[in-house]
Amino acid sequence: MEAIKDFLIGEHSEDGMGVVEVLLIIVVLIAMVIIFQKQITQLVNKIWKAINKDASTVYK
16 A cells, blocks of 8 residues: 555656656657668668778779
8 A cells, every 4th residue: 555655646766767768769760760761771872882992992
């Protein structure tokens, strides 16, 4: 009965807040990746081509 009183009055632990915040951050990041998927793919491809181009000069 004492635990129920503590919960209703507000004397409960807030340790779970960190988990909720981390989950919200992950959800926002996933949404951003889905929204900007095309732009991210183009950027990664451009970077990868530049890396391969520069790497080919090292191996010559």
